[in-house]
Amino acid sequence: MDDANTDVIQGTLDMLILKTLSLGPMHGFGIARRIEQISQGVFKINPGSLLTALQRLERGGWLDGEWCVTENSRRAKVYKLTRAGKRQLNDQTVDWSRRVSAISRLLKTEA
């Protein structure tokens, strides 16, 4: 398993973050954890890329970030989806499924 590629598929990190946040507000580490759990360890999140992506999404107006105190009384920046973010997630999901089904059709026809 060590040699397996655990990079997030290029260009999908934003969508994964948006999707994760659509389940509820969360801080950076929480998002990473959640993605790793749900993907059952297929994707490992690099904190540098994640935090950069969060900056980018916030700058784009799809997320709102706010410093809060977590359950174990630690300061963390908690992000939640904005309305524009929800729309963006919807668009990206539709686009993604269209492309995935196209790819899988292509892969199937070969066999």
Place this chain on the structure above:
Amino acid sequence: MSIWRQLSRGLRTLTNRRLADQDVADEVESYLAQAAEELEANGMSPDEARRTVRLQLGNATIVREQVRSYGWENVVSACVSDLRYAARRLRYNPGFTAVCVLTLAVGIGANSAIFSVINGILLKPLPYHNPDELIDLLHTAPGVKFPDANPAPFLYFTYREQGRTFQSVGLYAQTSGQVRGLAEPEEAQYLGVTAEILPMLGVEPELGRWFSEKDDTPGSPPTMVLMQGWWEKRFGGDRSVIGRQVTVDGTSRQIIGVMPARFRFLDTNPAFLIPMQFDRNKAILGEFGIPGMARLKPGATIEQASADITRMIPIALHSFPPSPGLTVKVFEDVRLAPKLRSLKQLLVGDIGKTLWVLMGTLGFVLLIACANVANLLLVRAEGRHHELAIRAALGASRRHIVRELLTESVVLGLLGGALGLGLAYGALRILVAMAPAQLPRLHEISIDPAVVVFTFAAAMLAGVSFGAIPAIRYAGARTSTALRSGGRTSSQSRERHRANNALVVVQVALALVLLIGSGLMIRTFQTLRLVDPGFDPKDALTMRITIPPTAVKDPEAVMRLEQGILENIRAIPGVTSAGITTVVPTEASTGARQVYARDKVYRSVPPLRRLKFISPGLLTSMRNRLIAGRDFTWSDTYERHPVAMVSENLARELWGDPRSGIGKQINANPKDLWREVIGVVQDEREDGVQLEAPAVAYYPLLMDDFDGQKFGVMRSVSYIVRSNRVGSRSLISDVQHAALSVSATLPLGTVRTLQEIYDKSFARAAFTLVMLAIAGAMALLIGLVGIYGVISYSVSRRLREIGIRTALGARPQEVARLFVARGLVLALIGVGCGLAGAVALTRLLVSLLFNVSPLDPLTYTAASLGLLIAAVFATFMPTLRAMGIDPIEALRVE
């Protein structure tokens, strides 16, 4: 993603960098802490948890750097830090920085200055309403060999009434006359205009109003509009002048308006304007020579206007009576045709060519300056080779290093540009103060936004281009070789040599082209000075006087008055001779008439010739040589003998040999009295030395029956005074006094020397010469510094080698030969390229040269030899140092 949001967030980050950094740092910290906490919860010790997190996720600093580098604001701050770094490096190297900045400042400043001149003269629109619609109503008359003919009142009336392409048409003429009714009488320059002229230019008066159609109608009360300068000078800017009466040439005129300070009428500087009041009922064919302008209808072209005028000329010729004694056929034979051009063209003339040549020249200087700075930067980058290699090894990207090197050179460029702009400002102040003749629109030359943008662009371009050479060369340095060779290079790489050498060759070649260019101008100037103008401009004064009919009516009395003044002037101590003429060389002439010879048969109109009315003794005081025959006498003048003189070229044209002209008969109009040619005068280049002498007919000042006029006298004349006291104030006041003692009420024109007027005709050549010489000198100097720098650097790099050679027994001369030979080879290659370039480029100079071939062998040889000698000299100085090297010292270096 909204741009606004990007911008505002970015700005917030930029303005409060620390807070933004803290935010990122906190978030990274909290992320890593949570990861560690999770591991601890799974049973790890806190220390172990932290180490594991660091191993798996990377250390906090690296993560922070990665997150921080997001956003446009980070590009900005990276640039800022690059700038700060470049500034620091430049500050620690003041000598290098000063040399580079100065070199660039001279190069860029020279270009900014010439660009502001070009911008002010050629590029800026004229300061009138919709200036592109304004045209100069120039005509041509090939039938009488008059390439440039100004319109006449009958044409003005025709175009005004029947033109299809004009919004309006007007005439104007500059004259001088005497003004009374103020503190003291004054001979003033003023402008006559038709009513259309001021509205056509569209500059509103500051006080009062423009001329109305009615003011311009004959019989209406005479009016005048003041120009700002004269209003301030004579009325102290009094706003209640409107309505006051001033007497101009005996006519009392009411002031109806004052023009604003920004209004200039072309390049003239009149005191005031008056309406011309042409009478349509009295207009006749003829009376040419009154300049006109027109405003085209929107969208109409000069071609359409020309077609329109070509259509109207025959109509005009049949709508007005011909001048007395002439037929319509005579005017048809003139073959009048339009030669329209934009008003700007009229104003700017052919100065454009000179200016573009200068711009190109100074562009070369900038190129040479850039080559020089590139060379210095190369040398410096060579010194940093080691450092750059280490940085590359430590992970600096190629892009990063290129950006840093370029930032440094762009900073140099911009510093040079800023200083250059200052130099340009100073140079323009000097230029405007010197006010070289024939530079039109001088008052519109200034450092305006266009010039600043130009300078900035030139500085950026220069910075990037000379910075690119070292950047390309060193950014990709192969780390391992650079590090291995360490600091102890015994000699330079062949590759580096090649770049330095190429730059030096380019410098030498460009400098040679400029030297040859200025050499050709020097030769032109020499040739011009050697031309015999046909008169002697040294030690002579001139002063103009007008006697209006209101002052003295009888022509003979006018002649007596003029002669009285002349005798008074001749009596002044130190005056050797004096005379009266209507034409002062290189000043506007009084006009032209045909010359008919009695022994010729004319089937069509002969060409127009210049006219000159002179007193006895004028030829002596001008030092015009009499080729044959005799001068006029006072009895010729007062008894009105039918006599005339002709210029040598006119006599040769009419009768073959100048001497055979004596005794022939001529007149200006076949209906006039025939006049006997009593003298033939040497040709005089009265339009300026570089132009062929015109054919001239000389007549006495007082005559019967000339050109349809029964009895007439020249009322506006110039005195020519030859004296060894020219230049002294006392002579000028003596001359003025001589005039005033005859008639105290006569206003006097300014007294000037002939030399001053004559020198004006050299002005264009002198201006070009000085500018080219400055450019050539700068190029030579910068080029020599370039050669010097390269050789002296190569000496310093090869100290060890020289030391070894000397230790092994090489004699100083052999060491010297090593370097001098290299300098000479470079200079020779440069001279070769330069000669080829000069052959190609000096062709552009042809229109500025006078009797000098653009391939003048003398100039080419002298410039090449001079440059080679200077180059050897520049090589020799660092070589001396190499010769004096002590081998032991040299081997110990580094």
